[in-house]
Amino acid sequence: MVSIANPSSRAARRTTFRNVLLGAPLVVLLLSLLVYPVAQLLLLSVQKGGEFSMASYVQLFSSSVYLNVLLITLKIAFWTTLFAVIAGYPVAYLISSWPQQKKGGLLFWVLLSFWSSFLVRAFAWIVLLGRNGVVNQLLVALGIVDAPITMLYTFGSTMVGMVHALMPLAILTMLSVMENIDRSLPRAALTLGARPGSAFWRVYFPLSMPGVAAASIMVFVTSIGFFIFPALLGGRRETMIAQIIIVQVEQTLNWGFAGAISVFLLIVVGAVFAVYDRVLGLSSITGTVADDRGPRARNRWAVAFSEGVLNVLAKTSDWLASLLPKRRRSRREPGQSRGLLMIVLTILAFLSLPTVLMIPLSFAGSSGLNWPPRGFSLQWYQQVLESPLWMQALTRSLIVGIGSGLLAMFIGTPAAFLLVRAKMRGKSLMLAFVLSPIIVPRMIIAVGMFYMFSRVGLAGTTLGLTLGHTVIAVPYVVMTMMAVLRNYDTRLDLAAQSLGARPTQVLRHVTFPILIAGLLSSFLFAFATSFDELTISLFASGGLNATLPKQFWDEVNLQISPVIAAVSTCLFVFVAVLIWTADRLRRRSAAQ
């Protein structure tokens, strides 16, 4: 992987040695805790009693049950992707078009939702959509329905939860592309005679397509591996593949069959990526901008088709705009329509309100979780504080979070240096390898790790969990640090060297002081990932050894009580403080 033009020279050998040193920790981590366990799981799928056997696959395809689950999984993932991307687009568009100082306000709500625990959000929807929940109360009060209707445990409630869960991811992915679109292009289109509709559909929209594509595949692949939302918000008919794997591991301990389903799931994800790569090219995922597709994507039929569609969209929106009454003395600058702002605020309310509504419920005097809450008490918080289960889970999560955050930071940062600075072949391959913990469905990693850990006595231990979470968190550290390093002016290092600083002194006095904010935010990123991680903790810990998400999960499956609302509120406030801190850090580093 590491190769240098002239290996005979001594300097070149030293560079090679340094590159290996930078990349090795990460490669070792991923090989031992990702590749090995997953490969072992795949091997298990073709064994029975130590011998080669296709029994698991025979079982998988002998009834239509599992194929049906696959179809349901794909269906849910498809609709989730569609809704999350379409509803997320205007939000990303508006945020990217706002001036830098005002952006923060809108972005905060997206980030808050992005970082809020999936469990907290799923629980919020259980309460909201229940028979006596806010939505039913509202519908009855408005006279739309006579009696509360059943919304929970249906396809609809699953979709609402999934879209709610993944829209922030879609928004942030699209935003990273939209931020790089030159704003003078749609303005230029206006001066060239394009009406606003045409300027948007013919110029801005095609340029934002890579963002839409990247967001689509991220949301699609993530939702294929989901189990929290279908399990908590869906009914029997919304069972997804990941849930089947859980059942195999937790109830029947049938490793071979769990492995077979994992292979099945991996093939599906692989196929999705292959199709994506054929149509759009994988490089667009990392957020590189549209224009370098160039002539490559110019399939004649595809071009003619998209031309036609865009033309219709452009003409239609221009025509609709011409129907609106014309204001002669419009004071607003072009492109700042009030209608768009209203739509975006509605979507942001959809993202934020469910978790915010937990707050009053956590102070309720009664235990029914009904809306509106009656009375006021701190009893639920008291119960949490007095419960050894919750307190131990919190301690464990903090220890594991800080441990894996630090570990991921120390392993990921050198790799980011390597990927940004070093000149070597196979860089994109290395990047793909680094990102694999995000791409491989987490359920498969979790099952493989659990099998491996239980054989070496690491299952359920703090060390095991920390290692597992490090694997999951390290891609985020690498991506954050790569972004930071790309903005770092390496001439500063050269300047320091020319002023007489040795390499270690350069690191200590120049490089690290400048990068410290980036390092801290990558640590926070890793910590937050671990703090909210459920899949790996699901198998690896239980009872008094549970992490916070695991304890939450067990509790929600047991009973829905205001105690959980109290925990949700605490988590919500904790995340809000984290984001605020991270934002301050970013500003401080930007001010430098």
Add this chain to the structure above:
Amino acid sequence: MPSSNLKISGLSKRYGDFVALAPTDLDVAQGEFLTLLGPSGSGKTTLLSLIAGLAQPDQGQMLINDVDVTYVAPYERDIGVVFQNYALFPHMTVEENIAFPLKMRNIAPEQARKQAQEALELVRLPQLGKRFPKELSGGQQQRIALARCMVYRPSIILMDEPLGALDKKLRDHMQLEIKRIHRELGTTIVYVTHDQEEAMTMSDRICLMNGGRIEQLGTPAELYFNPRTLFVADFLGESNLFEATVSSVGPDTIGVMLDQGRVPAKTAADGRPLSVGQKVRVMVRPQNLQLSRTPSQDMPGLSATVIDVMITGSLTKLYLNAGFAGETPITVALPTSRQADAWRVGDTLSLHWQAADAVAIAE
């Protein structure tokens, strides 16, 4: 008498408390090349955005060919804009970029392709139609941006520092190209730049702006020889400014007494409303200062010592000190010759000028 193509009256724009453009009047004639010149923050880009319709004015009125367009959307204005970064659409080929405005005007594809090709020939890049913008050099992108703007023959073309990103040699070449195209098409051009040399080279008239208002509007020669304010004198070309007091006002010349050294001198009158005793600055361009070893009887001069001599090419520059506290050195420019080379650092000389080469500017 060419009719007024663009007529602006009382146009103004604020951003919060910041006055981006004070109420401004401006007339641009059909076929004129007008340059908005000024330092950054002087309001020239704001004025351009208002003309383009990319920003909305707070007050005032704007007519294009006698039609009120003050609040008309940019796409209904019959203007063209060449943006600073060219703003070529990266997802379209050069030909598609140029055909875009025609498509927006519902011109048939065949006709549009033909016109696009003609526009490419006008900017002398006929073979680049199938390329993408990022495959072109900066100078080529610049020409394509011009072609895209010319192709639909807007009655006014606005250019926002179009040559800012090019290196000096290419910039000089493109200045000539733009002038050629302007001559061939006869379109009105409103051009924004902060480069005074570029403004002088290209413009029929220069509108020099400062602090959100027009400082002076006139031909390059008018601004150069007859600046109305200190800002204009200082911004356009090199100048020496001497503090002085008006001692006499005649029909052709104004007599002044230089504060430094109490030396009497004369400046051109130019109909300036000055009165005896008024404080003024006397502006003399470096190339209009004359040097002699000894003061002559009829033309008493300021005595100064050479502190530096530089050959800058065709001109030799002398920097002199008149020996007063806090003074900026006086600059004298001479054609480079063996004679000019004879001046040495430390020589004490006498400086004087022709009355017609000096102007008195009220402080």
